[in-house]
Amino acid sequence: MPEGHIVHRIADSLNAHFAGKPLTVTSPQGRFANDAAAVSGRRLRRVTAVGKQMFLEFENDLTLRIHLGIYGKWQFHESTEVPEIVGQVRARFAYSNVFVDLRGPTVCEVTDHDTALSVMQRLGPDPLNPNPKKAESQRFTERVLKSPSAIGLLLMNQDVISGIGNVYRAELLFRAGIEPHTPGSALTHEQVEALWVDSVKLMRVGVKTGFMITRDNLLGKNPSKEDRNFVYKREGQPCRRCGSLIRIELMAARKLYWCATCQL
DNA sequence: CAACCATGAGGAT
């Protein structure tokens, strides 16, 4: 379930278990064998998440960049025995009794630190990276307001805002009452600013709970999958706010869900 | 079982 909130959660866990430790890195599947050997035995300085990408900074100017794509998943084990390899494990990271398996990532490669940094710097502002908060929201707002592209596309563009995926895209636009085909340049400054603020709020909930809960009255609870969202995967069902049927359409080959009554 | 689907994204056409 890799939108940005999951990547940040994993980065936090990896830091908690592994930061400052020398890791044993292997590639049971084999496809990552050379890079694994390059970093194995080296100390992991820290893990940084930016949007949907993760950067593991090792000693000796080596950085491992990981992007999960649709399929990628992490699995943590804590055990005194070495856990059995199940399925296709691209990489296993181990220190002491903690074993972490990575499967199916789109990107998993080691480069020097500067190369990784340049990838990082090309990414748009991340609602979960709080540092210069004001400047980050301005970068997003300016980019959207001068773009003729549909806001539904802009929210999915990782150069514009990083970490948002298909679920948050649909839900943010519903919550803002914005029709997804509206050009960025047709929005008001206040609308775009509000989208940023709401993305910070929702993604923090995601990091905290591990789930993409986007209905305010359910934020503190543990709702089932069907109850979590307003429009995502609810095509043909009645809008939770106005009752009209939720629409679906392909936008740039991704499914877009919205309520044509609530979003204008 | 097989078929289908997915919270992504780069590259060819």
Add this chain to the structure above:
DNA sequence: TCCTCCTGGTTGT
């Protein structure tokens, strides 16, 4: 606009 990468969970027969 389509294809491909790649893995696993869900759905259908």
